[in-house]
Amino acid sequence: MMRLTKLTTALLAGALFAFPALAVDLRIGLQDDADVLDPAQSRTFVGRIVYTALCDKLVDVSPDLKIVPQLATEWKWSADGKELTMKIREGVKFHDDTPLDAAAVVATIERNMTLPESRRKSELTSVAKVEATGPLEVKFTLKSPDVTLLAQLSDRAGMIVSPTAAKALGANFGSKPVCAGPFKFVERVQQDRIVLEKFKDYWAKDKIFVDKVTYLPIPDTTVRLANLQSGDLDFIERLAPTDVAAVKGNSGLKYDATVNIGYMALYANVANGARADNPFGKDKRLRQAFSLAIDRDAMNQIVYEGTAVGGNQPFPPNSPWFNKAIPVPARDVAKAKALIKAAGFDRVPVELQIPNNPVAQQMMQILQSMVAEAGFDVSLKSTEFATLLEEQTRGNFQLSRSDWSGRVDPDGNIHQFITCKGGINDVKYCNPDVDKLLNEARASTDDAVRKQKYDAASVILNEDMPVIYLGHQSWIWAYKKSITGFVASPDGMIRLQGVKKG
């Protein structure tokens, strides 16, 4: 017996010496599978979550939505707002040991602007030229002043990729992405997992306490939560609001939520083809009445268990860009009825196109019965998302329900939807006054001036109401108690700097 104990002790001691510390492996459950892992080509939200670990950007966004340094340590706008000069961090390496310098930054931006498959072109459309003005300094020259460029560079357009790998792999870069983030790519199995491991030469490696990250796409919210509860996952994103109570009641789990920067809205076809030719598309009073007939708080309580907030603008009420002079309206059926009457109607038929997911359907059924009391006979037309998008683009809709995931700069939540030539102006609203205000807001580097322009535009839009804003969802994360250091951010990203396990 004595001998056995000794032997065991010796073996254990040996094992301890042989394996220094256990590797920390973090398993994160995502709602979808990411698409191609090339910052120039990718378009999914979950892809961006993976990039926060894989690819560093020129600038990042803080939890209070300020632009902060990442690969660029400082930057300066020229007086006319047409030149942006950035200093690049010294001593940064890509995962393939290629040094990250001004030339690499220029190569990436040019790749984003010229690669035929690039989805970043519209984000960099204001850039006329990008050049290295020193070994660690780049200058962006713009066609016209565009203060939103910084926000674009805080996302995929600003993720610097290894020029060596980009050259070797071309449009196939996503098969083995090489960036300069805290973790490097190990493997990917479609619809199953994306595995990254700690990059030992990361410029801020002392802030990284995790050795390996595995992202697992699990679309079903119940199953995703079950995996967290059973211990198979450490962290999940987009917990269903209906599951919040279960997480709160579980002593082994933690919960975090923050109102996101996107919005939920109804798009009213005001001028996109023949389907706009109806009272609802032509008479703004009817749209105003529709908005007034909605009890946004009740909808939020029922569908989102109180985790969402009501809204009437492209920015959430807690955003600095929200126009406080136009508060979220309370439900007013009498006033809605009066507006309908003033427009010369008693009852108004409206066809509402909605995506065929249960949450959207539930929400729109509630809305249907709310507005019915004011005089709207809403018929719901449920389609899956790819079709909804097509119908919306072609103008084959009267009223359509869809979401916007939100952008850090206010411009990204409004300009392209509402300006006459906006790329995703599916409602085809066109008002030169609004165009002027939004273009000026885009050109000014002074936040106070910008705020003034957005406020003025929001007054007009609240009157014309081509888009009926409903509110803003929250990002909800759930994770094990043993995870510390996670900071919830309104952009929904999972930043691993400072995150510890155990």
Added chain:
Amino acid sequence: MPVYIGKRLLVAIPTLLIISIFVFSLQKLLPGDPILAMAGEERDPAVIEFLRDKYRLNDPVVVQYFYWLGGVLTGDFGISLRTNQPVLELILQKLPVTIQLAVMAMFFAMLIGIPIGILAAVKKNTFIDYIANVLALTGLSIPNFWLGIMLILLISVQLGWLPASGFESIFVDPVRSLQTMVMPAFVLGNALAATLMRHTRSAMIGVLSADYIRTARAKGLSPREVILSHSFRNALLPVVTLSALLFGELLAGAVLTEQIFTIPGFGKLIVDAVFNRDYAVVQGVVLCTAVGFIVMNLIADVLYVLLNPRLRATL
């Protein structure tokens, strides 16, 4: 026999062609534009035009079809619109996963269905038979997705015995692979077990009332010998055929099961591909499934002949 198999394979070619034309046209009839979804939230017109061109979506549908067919004949199934991966690579990656799931599910189905079927036949119209029938009916009626979620909540969350979802290749970590597959295979096999049980029962009842069984009993064979050696062997005939054909149902069931248990197999591949209008992937997966069906049918027919000497003369 080889001539017979060869003939059957030749007949399969037009079948496959018709299936591929059918699926191709059906997909084109679907509303929804894949490129719009792929172009990203901003929907840049230049990107949209480039992608349409790259994936030949501007060509007439007939041209697109023949282009695809030409590719398939040279082993090129096209490229996934969504992930840029070659379709063939995706199929080869996912197929073994679903085959493993299907084989394990079939194992469960047989393990449950055949013994209970025999028992129910032997104890016909007794309490045991009724219980077995109720069980079978329950198995058939419980939806896959509901049973799956309930098992996850019970076995994984409450008891912590098995992982809630996920997948590991059997070649990388066999233990973990079996652990992750047990629940989905059981869920998938459960409904089939019911079908198998019903068929085994009726086949056995038919055989048990045959004259030669009475003779076997009369000459003093033990009930065990009568049931297993004499009756079951003959009753096996329709059961084996059915099992081979049930593989088709397995594939259909795998679509739901893989979705719930997040298994990166064929079923999940096709669901995601349909939702994303990933034409090349849908096309490739359907073609592969069709081949699978044809092969399983062929195997069923061959087995039938092998098990039943009387049919050999007809070849």
